[in-house]
Amino acid sequence: MPTTAADGRTFFDEVIAATPGDPHLDRCLQCGTCGGSCPSGPDMDHTPRALIGMIRAGMRDQALRSNTPWFCVSCYYCMVRCPQDIHVTDIMYTLKRMSVKSKLYDDSTAPDFSKTFINWVENYGRAFELGLMSQHLLRHNPFGVFKIANMGVGMVTKGRISFTPKRIKGIDGLQAILAKAKELEAQYEV
Amino acid sequence: MKYSYFPGCSLERGAAAYPYHQSAHVIAQKLDLEFVEVEDWNCCGATEYIALNRMAAYALIARNLAQATKNDGLKEMVAPCSACYLNLSKADKYLAEDAALAANVNTALAEGGLSYKPGSIKVRHLLDVIVNDVGYDRVTFHVTKPLKGLRVAPYYGCLVGRPAFYGQVDDPEYPVTLDKLLKTLGAEVVDYPMKAHCCGGHMTQISEGVAFELIRRLVKGAADYQADLIVTVCPMCQLNLDAFQGGMNRYFKTNYRVPVLYFTQMMGLAFGYDAVDLGIGAELVDARAALARIGVEVPQVEPPAPPRQTRRSKEALPMPAMPHEVSK
Ligand code: SF4
Ligand code: SF4
Numbered sequence: 001m002p003t004t005a006a007d008g009r010t011f012f013d014e015v016i017a018a019t020p021g022d023p024h025l026d027r028c029l030q031c032g033t034c035g036g037s038c039p040s041g042p043d044m045d046h047t048p049r050a051l052i053g054m055i056r057a058g059m060r061d062q063a064l065r066s067n068t069p070w071f072c073v074s075c076y077y078c079m080v081r082c083p084q085d086i087h088v089t090d091i092m093y094t095l096k097r098m099s100v101k102s103k104l105y106d107d108s109t110a111p112d113f114s115k116t117f118i119n120w121v122e123n124y125g126r127a128f129e130l131g132l133m134s135q136h137l138l139r140h141n142p143f144g145v146f147k148i149a150n151m152g153v154g155m156v157t158k159g160r161i162s163f164t165p166k167r168i169k170g171i172d173g174l175q176a177i178l179a180k181a182k183e184l185e186a187q188y189e190v
Numbered sequence: 191m192k193y194s195y196f197p198g199c200s201l202e203r204g205a206a207a208y209p210y211h212q213s214a215h216v217i218a219q220k221l222d223l224e225f226v227e228v229e230d231w232n233c234c235g236a237t238e239y240i241a242l243n244r245m246a247a248y249a250l251i252a253r254n255l256a257q258a259t260k261n262d263g264l265k266e267m268v269a270p271c272s273a274c275y276l277n278l279s280k281a282d283k284y285l286a287e288d289a290a291l292a293a294n295v296n297t298a299l300a301e302g303g304l305s306y307k308p309g310s311i312k313v314r315h316l317l318d319v320i321v322n323d324v325g326y327d328r329v330t331f332h333v334t335k336p337l338k339g340l341r342v343a344p345y346y347g348c349l350v351g352r353p354a355f356y357g358q359v360d361d362p363e364y365p366v367t368l369d370k371l372l373k374t375l376g377a378e379v380v381d382y383p384m385k386a387h388c389c390g391g392h393m394t395q396i397s398e399g400v401a402f403e404l405i406r407r408l409v410k411g412a413a414d415y416q417a418d419l420i421v422t423v424c425p426m427c428q429l430n431l432d433a434f435q436g437g438m439n440r441y442f443k444t445n446y447r448v449p450v451l452y453f454t455q456m457m458g459l460a461f462g463y464d465a466v467d468l469g470i471g472a473e474l475v476d477a478r479a480a481l482a483r484i485g486v487e488v489p490q491v492e493p494p495a496p497p498r499q500t501r502r503s504k505e506a507l508p509m510p511a512m513p514h515e516v517s518k
Contacts, residue, residue, distance in 0.1 A: 018244060019244075020244060020248065020284040020288055020291050021283075021284040021287045021288050021291075022287070022288075039387065039388050039404060040400065043397070043400050070396070071397070071400065073388045073390055073391045073393055073404070074237050074348070074388075074391055075348040075352070075387075075388035076348055076349070076352035076353045076362075077348075077352065077388075079352070079353045080352050080353050080354075080362040080363075089353075093240050093241055093244075094244075096241040096242075097240075097241065097242060097243065097244060100241075100242060109396055109397075110241075110396045111241070111242075113238070113392065113395050113396060114238040114239075114241040114242050115242065117236065117238035117239075118235070118238055118239050118242060120233075121232070121233045121235065121238075121239065121250070125232040125233065126199050126202070126232065126233050127199040127200075127233045127236065128199075129199075129200070129205060129206055151433050151434065151436060151437060151474065154433070154436075154474045155206065155433060155474070158471075158472040158473070158474065159204065159208075159472060160204075160205070160206045160207075160208065160433075160472055161204070161205075161206070162202070162203075162204030162205055166202065168230050168231075168232050169230045170230050170232075170302065173301070173302030173303060173304070174232055174250075174253060174302060176301040176302050177249050177250075177253060177298045177299055177301050177302040177304070178246045178249060178250065178298070179301070180249075180297065180298040180300075180301040181243070181245040181246040181248070181249035181250075181294070181295070181298035182243055182245065182246050184245050184294045184297060184298060185243055185244055185245035185246065185294075188244075
């Protein structure tokens with residue numbers, strides 16, 4: 001059953017409105033080249049081709065529950081090989097954003113990693129590898145902290161991990177920019 | 191030749207890819223390339239910001255492009271990191287194509303006293319600048335210690351060739367520029383069918399099984415062709431293949447040991463620089479045995495003095511201590 005967005009727009013229109021540039025989504029031939037090129041295909045609930053078909057069929061809930069976008073590694077093979085120049089990778093990011101907002105995807109590992117990452121960026125203006133990895137692992141895979149300890153010690157010994165995050169000078173300006181941008185994005189959301 | 195320079199978070203001092211930054215600057219000097227760092231640049235957002243908010247992600251990237259327009263009037267900006275290169279070039283392209291996006295992003299930038307006209311800055315990957323602006327001939331001219339007898343697997347990863355928002359600088363399926371560059375340095379370049387496959391990006395943090403399988407294929411691919419080492423053009427690729435190679439081996443009960451160095455480090459060696467000046471020795475998979483084959487000695491890297499544990503400031507997020515920090 002097709003499910004439409006709360007404001008009555010079709011799911012298809014909603015995806016287009018939330019994607020930068022023109023993703024050419026209406027041109028899909030369902031040829032499967034994207035899925036056949038995808039290194040993450042075996043781990044995905046739906047192939048990229050199937051997911052595009054689902055968007056066009058208005059299957060909002062199913063598409064936003066799919067793990068497919070979260071297993072996309074952003075390799076862009078699908079995008080360069082698609083005979084119709086469909087921006088498949090950009091669509092994956094759009095679906096990630098929509099699934100976080102709609103709270104339909106139930107494995108929080110990948111969305112939380114993104115949130116932890118941007119938390120550092122919003123507070124410091126720069127990413128911070130040690131804080132990011134350790135915070136994320138503690139929340140989602142406490143055992144993983146011990147498993148990567150070897151690697152961590154190696155990185156420390158080789159001087160490749162910094163212990164202190166750096167803050168950019170213009171952090172106030174950056175925060176004002178990001179706050180405004182979020183306000184502007186909200187007009188496109190359901 | 192003078193360019194704006196965007197190091198990105200992983201090339202900062204003390205970060206995982208600082209050796210890339212070090213070696214890039216050493217060879218740049220030799221090749222008369224002047225890199226002027228963009229003032230107070232910020233993180234490009236990697237693959238994370240865009241997963242949560244479109245407008246904020248584009249505004250974050252556009253702040254860097256706007257900062258770059260204030261950099262000595264330089265029109266071209268070099269990014270050594272493939273992910274930064276992708277994000278910066280992609281934002282510039284979509285801002286030019288999508289008027290509503292550009293208007294919104296500029297409204298946001300105005301809050302920080304900035305603005306950006308799409309197309310004002312052209313973003314280039316460091317590999318592109320070396321092979322196309324400097325050129326193979328000028329590189330050859332500076333080779334004093336050819337890497338003769340060293341078998342290398344040229345690893346491009348995804349984003350230097352795909353999807354090429356400004357138009358193709360190399361083949362998206364079977365790139366060749368790095369192959370040619372390494373041959374110019376005198377190395378023996380092995381056939382490496384995996385050369386443009388994905389390293390997994392952030393997958394090590396999301397799903398171990400998925401990440402390690404991608405890493406395994408790449409390392410095995412190089413080992414199958416008896417490469418002495420893998421040469422990369424991206425800090426994320428280097429981190430995944432080098433720092434997670436041990437974890438991958440434990441996961442699959444394999445015993446691969448293929449060192450992973452940056453192309454700028456290989457250039458530096460061929461130009462006659464010492465390994466330490468190029469940040470060699472900081473890899474987790476030891477490159478010494480491989481480099482000994484061409485008579486390069488790599489001194490043991492001194493561990494930096496661990497910082498004293500100070501009281502964490504209130505705004506700092508809670509962090510676990512690394513094992514060696516937990517002394518008395
Ligand atoms: S490759 Fe392009 S046209 Fe073919 S199924 Fe995928 S998106 Fe559709
Ligand atoms: S960009 Fe994502 S969806 Fe496309 S082929 Fe790569 S992993 Fe698959």
